[in-house]
Amino acid sequence: GESVGLHLPTLSVQEGDNSIINCAYSNSASDYFIWYKQESGKGPQFIIDIRSNMDKRQGQRVTVLLNKTVKHLSLQIAATQPGDSAVYFCAEIRNRDDKIIFGKGTRLHILP
C-alpha cells in the first residue's frame, strides 16, 4: 500500500558535521511534506515544510530537498549539535484536506 517511510532507522553523526536524513514517499499526488523532530519524552515538533512546487527550502541550519522524480525527501542539518539528537519523521499530505501520514522515523545520534 501507499506509505511514507525512511531508509535508515538510526544515524550517527559527529558533532559539528552535517546530517542528512532521507525519506521516500509513494504517492506522486502528495503536495505537501513536513519534517518533525521528536525528542525523548516529548511530542513531535514541526521543523520545516515544503510544497510540491518547490525543490528546496531552507530554514535555520536545516534544509529540505524534494525530488519529485524519484519521490524522495531529505532533511539536511548543518553543523549538528547535541541538541539535535532526536527521532526525525517525515510526513506526507495528499491535499489540504487530507490527514497527515507519518513515516516511522530515523533516530539521530550525535557523537562527541
Added chain:
Amino acid sequence: ETGVTQTPRHLVMGMTNKKSLKCEQHLGHNAMYWYKQSAKKPLELMFVYSLEERVENNSVPSRFSPECPNSSHLFLHLHTLQPEDSALYLCASSQGGGGSYEQYFGPGTRLTVT
C-alpha cells in the same frame, strides 16, 4: 512548551479498568487530534475533531472513546483495553481541521496495559 498539555504523563492500568486521558490546548486552535505511537511504527491517527465535531475515526476499536466538550479540551476514555494497546498516546491541535498540517503536539501519555 508547545501550548498543548496532556495528563497523566504515565498511566498503568489493568484490562478491566476504566481510565481517561486528558488533553488541553492553549493556542486557540479549532481542531484536535488523538494519535497512537507504538514502538517501531509510524504515528497512527485515531480521531480528529474539528469545531468540536468528530470528523474522522480511523477504524479505532470501541474500547477507545473520544470526547471533545469544547475546542480547548479533548479526552480519550479507555475501557477493557488489551496489552497491545500499550503505547504513547499523543494529542495535537491545529488551526483548521481535517488535515491541517502544522499540528502542535502535546508530550503524550505513556500507557501500559497489564
